[in-house]
Amino acid sequence: MNDDxxxxxxxxxxxxxxxxxxxxxxxxxxxxxxxxxSVLTLVALVATAGTLLHLVDSDGTAVVQLGGWxxxxxxxxxxxxxxxxLLLVSAMVLLAVLVYAIGQGVADxxxxxxxxxxxxxxxxxxxxAMAFLTGDLFNLFVAFEVMLVASYVLITxxxxxxxxxxxxxxxxxxxxASTLFVTVIGLVYAATGTVNMADAxxxxxxxxxxxxxxxxxxxxxxxxxxxxxxxxxxxLPDSYPTAPSPVTAVFAGLLTKVxxxxxxxxxxxxxxxxxxxxSVLLVLAALTMVVGILGAIVQDDVKRLLSFTIVSHxxxxxxxxxxxxxxxxxxxxxxxxxxxxxxxxxFLVAGLMERREGTSSIARGGGLQRVAPLxxxxxxxxxxxxxxxxxxxxxxxxxxxxxxxxxxxGGLAQVAVWAAIATSLLTLLAMGRVWSGVFWGPVAxxxxxxxxxxxxxxxxxxxxxxMVASTVVAVVGGLSITLVAGPLYGLTTRAAEDLVDxxxxxxxxxxxGGGGTR
Amino acid sequence: xxxNLSLALCIGVLYTVGTYLLLQxxxxxxxxxxxxxxxxxxxxxxxxxxxxxAPPFAAKDGAAGTAGVVGGTADPLPQAMVLTAIVIxxxxxxxxxxxxxxxxxxSGEDEVxxxxxxxxxxxxxxxxxxxxxxxxxxxx
Numbered sequence: 001m002n003d004d005x006x007x008x009x010x011x012x013x014x015x016x017x018x019x020x021x022x023x024x025x026x027x028x029x030x031x032x033x034x035x036x037x038s039v040l041t042l043v044a045l046v047a048t049a050g051t052l053l054h055l056v057d058s059d060g061t062a063v064v065q066l067g068g069w070x071x072x073x074x075x076x077x078x079x080x081x082x083x084x085x086l087l088l089v090s091a092m093v094l095l096a097v098l099v100y101a102i103g104q105g106v107a108d109x110x111x112x113x114x115x116x117x118x119x120x121x122x123x124x125x126x127x128x129a130m131a132f133l134t135g136d137l138f139n140l141f142v143a144f145e146v147m148l149v150a151s152y153v154l155i156t157x158x159x160x161x162x163x164x165x166x167x168x169x170x171x172x173x174x175x176x177a178s179t180l181f182v183t184v185i186g187l188v189y190a191a192t193g194t195v196n197m198a199d200a201x202x203x204x205x206x207x208x209x210x211x212x213x214x215x216x217x218x219x220x221x222x223x224x225x226x227x228x229x230x231x232x233x234x235x236l237p238d239s240y241p242t243a244p245s246p247v248t249a250v251f252a253g254l255l256t257k258v259x260x261x262x263x264x265x266x267x268x269x270x271x272x273x274x275x276x277x278x279s280v281l282l283v284l285a286a287l288t289m290v291v292g293i294l295g296a297i298v299q300d301d302v303k304r305l306l307s308f309t310i311v312s313h314x315x316x317x318x319x320x321x322x323x324x325x326x327x328x329x330x331x332x333x334x335x336x337x338x339x340x341x342x343x344x345x346x347f348l349v350a351g352l353m354e355r356r357e358g359t360s361s362i363a364r365g366g367g368l369q370r371v372a373p374l375x376x377x378x379x380x381x382x383x384x385x386x387x388x389x390x391x392x393x394x395x396x397x398x399x400x401x402x403x404x405x406x407x408x409x410g411g412l413a414q415v416a417v418w419a420a421i422a423t424s425l426l427t428l429l430a431m432g433r434v435w436s437g438v439f440w441g442p443v444a445x446x447x448x449x450x451x452x453x454x455x456x457x458x459x460x461x462x463x464x465x466x467m468v469a470s471t472v473v474a475v476v477g478g479l480s481i482t483l484v485a486g487p488l489y490g491l492t493t494r495a496a497e498d499l500v501d502x503x504x505x506x507x508x509x510x511x512x513g514g515g516g517t518r
Numbered sequence: 519x520x521x522n523l524s525l526a527l528c529i530g531v532l533y534t535v536g537t538y539l540l541l542q543x544x545x546x547x548x549x550x551x552x553x554x555x556x557x558x559x560x561x562x563x564x565x566x567x568x569x570x571x572a573p574p575f576a577a578k579d580g581a582a583g584t585a586g587v588v589g590g591t592a593d594p595l596p597q598a599m600v601l602t603a604i605v606i607x608x609x610x611x612x613x614x615x616x617x618x619x620x621x622x623x624x625s626g627e628d629e630v631x632x633x634x635x636x637x638x639x640x641x642x643x644x645x646x647x648x649x650x651x652x653x654x655x656x657x658x
Contacts, residue, residue: 138599145606152613161624168545168621168630171614175552176540178610182559182603189596190566 002059009055010064010077012048013087013129017041021122028115035102038118042095045125049088056084057491061498061508063135071510072199078135078509081495082333086261087132089337093253093344094125096474100348101246103466117157124150124250131258135509137188137195140262141181144226148174151255155243163242170239177225184218191215198509201270201502216271217280220263227259229318230288233311237295240310241303241360245351248303252310253344257336260317264332267321268499281322282412286419289315293426302350302360302434306343309386309430312423313339319416320401323408329496331400334489338385338393338481345382345474349375352471353438355463362434367443374468376439381475383435387428393481398424400489525565532558543629545618549611556607560600567596 020041027034061080127147192203228236292312299305320332369376385392405417539551572592
């Protein structure tokens with residue numbers, strides 16, 4: 001019974017948004033239908049991902065061989081605890097941001113861009129789902145491309161000068177990363193003769209160690225560009241802030257995390273715990289955290305500041321991965337879940353702030369807590385959570401990581417733990433700067449930025465209820481991570497155990513005798 | 519695994535030229551550079567599939583005297599992957615060209631524009647110097 005259900009459920013998160021995207025293009029002239037279709041699709045996506053997570057958590061990793069071709073030859077879709085959990089969180093975030101975007105679009109009434117927005121957004125959802133579910137390296141490349149092509153269109157939605165300039169950086173960087181990805185797939189295929197991740201994991205053992213480390217590091221660079229880790233992050237703060245607020249929010253929450261997921265998946269499955277790579281990861285984690293947050297505290301633009309905090313907090317996830325222990329990975333997964341929700345929420349709030357004040361500059365804002373007390377609360381909760389103030393979700397996730405780091409006991413792990421603590425304090429400083437600049441002080445006069453090309457109508461005292469409502473839901477979602485922290489940590493620990501003990505994944509994909517659907 | 523030396527050299531040249539062009543400031547060259555890199559990567563995938571000359575399907579006995587492949591068939595997987603990669607690179611290149619054209623239409627030049635952050639720092643620097651050393655006409 002469950003097998004038949006899973007055979008439908010596993011491909012559904014990819015197929016459903018793609019079909020809806022196609023229909024959405026046809027409905028371009030009927031805006032209400034288009035919106036309803038997008039919302040319904042993402043609700044269905046949340047339901048599917050939730051069911052999938054429940055089934056996978058109780059029955060173990062689910063595998064569907066597309067087209068019935070047996071494992072190493074066909075394309076496998078694999079849902080294990082990690083991918084199902086991230087899929088569920090992503091689907092919920094996608095839905096919240098969609099409602100926010102609809103609220104903003106309805107209020108501003110820009111018809112031309114909206115018609116393109118919905119199909120692209122759904123394709124983005126399909127790409128993200130495929131990246132989480134695929135068990136095949138080349139298919140992962142295709143998933144990244146599907147996701148990135150949709151994101152290219154979304155980031156240039158208005159086609160203004162600043163957006164085109166920023167998008168150029170973004171597209172060229174992503175394209176270079178994709179070319180490197182094809183290169184590394186070619187190298188892995190030449191070395192192992194397979195692109196199936198489980199199969200490659202098995203055959204990697206026969207290769208000399210130097211070759212394994214080289215392939216692992218090349219793959220780390222490929223996904224490092226997508227995830228914006230330390231030396232490879234400079235494209236991110238330059239390109240994200242120029243896009244419309246909802247687009248930036250969904251990019252901030254999800255796109256870099258898909259890169260992080262790919263790093264976690266490949267480094268645990270295909271190159272597990274190679275000594276050199278683990279040390280490299282810890283060093284990169286510490287540098288990413290510190291350099292990112294130092295970039296953040298000097299920014300004046302709230303969206304740029306938040307973009308630098310994305311970079312900085314990717315470091316925490318790398319720290320958990322670099323430890324290669326169950327506790328470390330469990331912390332990293334919990335941190336990813338927390339960060340997806342909280343970072344997206346902060347960008348949604350930044351969009352509301354910008355709308356209210358006419359600017360996202362810290363220096364020119366002021367007194368917002370008096371005119372918009374609800375907005376102040378909506379900002380404060382996720383900001384404190386990001387900085388790791390107890391009892392919010394950021395504190396719990398950081399606690400898990402720091403404990404895992406101290407248990408590890410290695411010198412590099414110690415350094416990375418101290419870097420994490422310092423970053424946490426500096427994050428509080430950065431969030432405090434926004435608070436004191438924008439929310440405290442005398443009420444600033446509303447003056448729209450002279451050179452702005454955003455799609456938001458600024459300086460409007462009336463913010464659409466739908467935008468506020470979806471932000472409230474996102475904030476409450478972030479708070480509820482604290483409430484379900486116990487079971488959630490249990491789940492991430494089980495997911496981490498699956499990652500460390502690769503046999504469950506490999507057996508599920510390849511089968512004992514090789515092939516067949518489960 | 520035996521490979522084809524001329525193919526390997528060709529891949530090397532494509533990567534080199536592609537990287538060189540990517541480092542230029544003109545957007546057209548960047549686009550061409552990315553195209554060459556994509557070609558290099560595609561050829562690398564093809565190279566990974568083994569030597570050329572193997573029959574596409576099952577070979578007849580005795581007829582398989584090609585390039586050391588006896589009775590084997592050509593590996594179809596790298597070719598399928600190359601096809602997919604070509605299609606993706608084609609689509610993205612089209613988008614990139616449109617974007618470069620848009621950038622040219624908006625700014626009137628084909629160069630990669632300066633980094634916003636760099637310009638801001640340059641301006642701060644300029645302002646600081648301006649304060650420290652007032653020009654003679656400011657004194658009047």
